[in-house]
Amino acid sequence: MKISVALGFFDSVHIGHRQLLKANAEYAARSGMTAAVHTFSSDIGEFFGTKQLYGFDERKELLTKNGAEMIIADAFDRKFMAKRGIEFLDELTSKFDIGAFFCGYDYSFGVNAECNASDLALYASKKGIRCEVLPPYTVDGKKVSTTWIKESLLLGELDRANSLLGEPFFVRGKVVKGRGVGRTFGYPTANVSYGGFLPKEGVYKTLVSFDGKQYVAVTNVGTKPTFDESSVTIEPMLIDFSGDLYGKELTVRFIKYLRPIIKFADGNELNKQIQKDVREALC
Secondary structure, three states, X not given: OOEEEEEOOOXXXXXXXXXXXXXXXXXXXXXXXEEEEEEEOOOOHHHOOOXXXXXXXXXXXXXXXXXXXXXXXEOOOHHHHOOOHHHHHHHHHHHOOEEEXXXXXXOEEOHHHOEEHHHHHHHHHHHOOEEEEEOOOEEOOEEOOHHHHHHXXXXXXXXXXXXXXXXXXXXXXXXXXXXXXXXXXXOOEOEEOOOOOOOOOEEEEEEEEEOOEEEEEEEEEEEEHHHOEEEEEEEEEEOOOOOOOOOOEEEEEEEEEXXXXXXXXXXXXXXXXXXXXXXXXXX
């Protein structure tokens, strides 16, 4: 069967990406094609000294949720980075029966980003392949981008970031042994192992999912100055849950920025603040 391919990295699958994915999926459905997406299975950020918003597994999940029926993934390595643009397209069209390409206006490909959307359109016309190039998707006159989303997260502007993403920002990781100090305040804590992009340090209302269930939580992202701990961690305190979380994979969705991290005089003062945080999280 022919496929219609959306091209891009789709690093955060934000609302601009989703417009492209939607257009591709709708065209594929009308034309009797399979809606496909070409992306990368490895971390592009490691070549540029940055952290991706989402890993490949998370992006696959989001891409599928937004219309992708088939995902074509290349490893982003030095071999791929050295590939000429036409070589990349020739390989793609030789492996798959492509009926259409969809991309954004700023799409680039090939060694040193030598080719752009116009080059793709020219190539497609010669091959008899439809090519749709979508214009920039803007909010308040500004182009939606992962860079803007990351900046918003780092500033604690969670509402803005979630709006641009189209859903709450989330992290996913396994629970590892921690201090367990949250139990002294009446709530089980989970020390989530995670090495990806983190939002501004602070205390957040989150929704924590595992084993098919979801719980409201108060989550500390950052250090714990009251206990003189300088390591940065993600530590949700789950409300209305009892049990052992060790070893479970948790998805932590960030709903609301509650407050900055504060060094309290002692555990009693911290406990009073946590009870306030819990009440706000349950509102």
